[in-house]
Amino acid sequence: MTVLKDILSEAKNLAAVFEKTGAEVVEPDFLQISNVLLDLYGEDIRGRAFITNDPVYGEMMLRPDFTIPIVEQHMANSVSPARYTYCGKVFRRQEEFPDRPREFLQVGYEIFDGANTEKADAEVFLLVNEALNRIPVRIATGDIGILMAAVRSLSTTETRKNALLRHIWRPNRFRTLLNQFSGLSSKPYPNRNLEDYNKLLDKFEIIGSRNVYEIKERLEQINLETKTDPINPEEVKILDDLLSLKDTCAVVLGHLEKVSKKMPGIEATVNKFHKRLSYLEKNGVNIDLLDFEGSYGRTSMEYYDGFVFGFYSETQRNLSPVATGGRYDALTERIGQGKKIPAVGAILRPDLTLLLRQNNHD
Amino acid sequence: MIRLGIPSKGRLMDQTFGWFSERGINLVRSDSDREYAGRIDGIKGVQLIFLSANEIPRELSSGRLHFGVTGTDLIKEKLARFSRLVEPISELGFGFANLIIAVPGFWIDVDSLDDLDAVSAQFREKNGYRLRIATKYHRLLREFLIKAGVADYQIVDSQGATEGAVKNGLAEAIADITSTGDTLKANHLKILSDGVILKSQATLFKSLVANLSEEEDQVANLLLKKLETGN
Numbered sequence: 001m002t003v004l005k006d007i008l009s010e011a012k013n014l015a016a017v018f019e020k021t022g023a024e025v026v027e028p029d030f031l032q033i034s035n036v037l038l039d040l041y042g043e044d045i046r047g048r049a050f051i052t053n054d055p056v057y058g059e060m061m062l063r064p065d066f067t068i069p070i071v072e073q074h075m076a077n078s079v080s081p082a083r084y085t086y087c088g089k090v091f092r093r094q095e096e097f098p099d100r101p102r103e104f105l106q107v108g109y110e111i112f113d114g115a116n117t118e119k120a121d122a123e124v125f126l127l128v129n130e131a132l133n134r135i136p137v138r139i140a141t142g143d144i145g146i147l148m149a150a151v152r153s154l155s156t157t158e159t160r161k162n163a164l165l166r167h168i169w170r171p172n173r174f175r176t177l178l179n180q181f182s183g184l185s186s187k188p189y190p191n192r193n194l195e196d197y198n199k200l201l202d203k204f205e206i207i208g209s210r211n212v213y214e215i216k217e218r219l220e221q222i223n224l225e226t227k228t229d230p231i232n233p234e235e236v237k238i239l240d241d242l243l244s245l246k247d248t249c250a251v252v253l254g255h256l257e258k259v260s261k262k263m264p265g266i267e268a269t270v271n272k273f274h275k276r277l278s279y280l281e282k283n284g285v286n287i288d289l290l291d292f293e294g295s296y297g298r299t300s301m302e303y304y305d306g307f308v309f310g311f312y313s314e315t316q317r318n319l320s321p322v323a324t325g326g327r328y329d330a331l332t333e334r335i336g337q338g339k340k341i342p343a344v345g346a347i348l349r350p351d352l353t354l355l356l357r358q359n360n361h362d
Numbered sequence: 363m364i365r366l367g368i369p370s371k372g373r374l375m376d377q378t379f380g381w382f383s384e385r386g387i388n389l390v391r392s393d394s395d396r397e398y399a400g401r402i403d404g405i406k407g408v409q410l411i412f413l414s415a416n417e418i419p420r421e422l423s424s425g426r427l428h429f430g431v432t433g434t435d436l437i438k439e440k441l442a443r444f445s446r447l448v449e450p451i452s453e454l455g456f457g458f459a460n461l462i463i464a465v466p467g468f469w470i471d472v473d474s475l476d477d478l479d480a481v482s483a484q485f486r487e488k489n490g491y492r493l494r495i496a497t498k499y500h501r502l503l504r505e506f507l508i509k510a511g512v513a514d515y516q517i518v519d520s521q522g523a524t525e526g527a528v529k530n531g532l533a534e535a536i537a538d539i540t541s542t543g544d545t546l547k548a549n550h551l552k553i554l555s556d557g558v559i560l561k562s563q564a565t566l567f568k569s570l571v572a573n574l575s576e577e578e579d580q581v582a583n584l585l586l587k588k589l590e591t592g593n
Contacts, residue, residue, distance in 0.1 A: 173511025
């Protein structure tokens, strides 16, 4: 049985691992302005966060995570390198799994630094690994950056690539689009042309904020799309291969180096992957045992766009991950409105790490 | 006393009265039309409660009502994991309505959810904010669009006259219930080909959380038997 006193002392021990790096200890507000979170996560966040109201600021949310308020705070002040650590509660609605806690502690660490991003990736991973010392865990890793580079290097239109990149975190929609763009399924586009458009004003009442020029533009896009050749099947095969990769990091590295000969666009990210593994190896991680999954981080970790990882209980399969983390370079740019700085971070769940420690002793 | 919740107004109330009386149970509204009280002839130990159909899901989920008539749309919108809380006993065969997504008729480039997703991306890029969909069915709409993989929209609350929300500049699209589609047409809207979120009808629900005494349990069983067999 875990009690609050023990969880707090576990949290303190975990936080000590991060604090010894000299990271600045921060504590963002409990209440966050909804619009900021909604603009980043979309409406989905309403299903996961508790919502309340302020007479001046309007709709607010009890913080569902720390990363976004910390990025906001950092980007508002400066874009110089920094390390932050924090320990506090986050709040989540639990509709689908009513037995899961609605408030729980997170201990976290975030690095804002573009000097050596792979070294920073490794630093976060190694600190988490150190904090979880002697807890039996299964580790999953992945790299969204490689997938994004592969999409960007497809020899097809920018419109298609942007559509795929926009849905990299929604695997079903991504698959639907990929099938359409590669001619595997036919898209039932509205069968309208510019003649229909010219009759628009006579036939319909124009209502709402979407104007007729946006409709014309999209009809032209559809027209162009239907005339564009399907994506080369060889490239689709490579993309499918990357998405279904599942092996140890050492094996995956060898494989990716071969793949990047056929798809030179991913070479730079594969080199980064290599560099990251070297740092991990130098610090005692056995990359012959470390798992890699090509699609890892695509469903539950929106906004991660590079290295991603999660630590799971080896025995309790239904337990939420005890630690998760990853790189989120693009997020700093979206929040920084023009300013940007590469960033990577991770969180630990002291309630779960304590549970596993105790189970390990029983 | 077994507490039976009935919609307090309009056609839904009249048709519910009809459905029960076909099964030998007469629901009688008190003599004054303005008073929300009534009685039941044909079975003893059942109390009639008049409520807005909107409130019946909540009362069933708290156990204050043992039975209630309302739409499946309202049960699914208002009760998370509704099957733990209520059990449908019988579909009543009226009050048919579909919860649908509709967009302006002049969007000739939009037929399906695929198009809606593409247009949401375009709209956000052009206008700097997320495409607004007006509805009172927040949860059902959100879950439906997550499943469909539609992104970059926002839900705008609309508790009434939702079909007018686009014309009035409050939204770009709507999600609402419709039976014939006439109101949509009159408001220059069309339904997406794959935009039916849910098909609803008036349904008799049983609360799964209400505690029944032995005596109440007997009355409840008698009521169910009468409704099933008509005697």
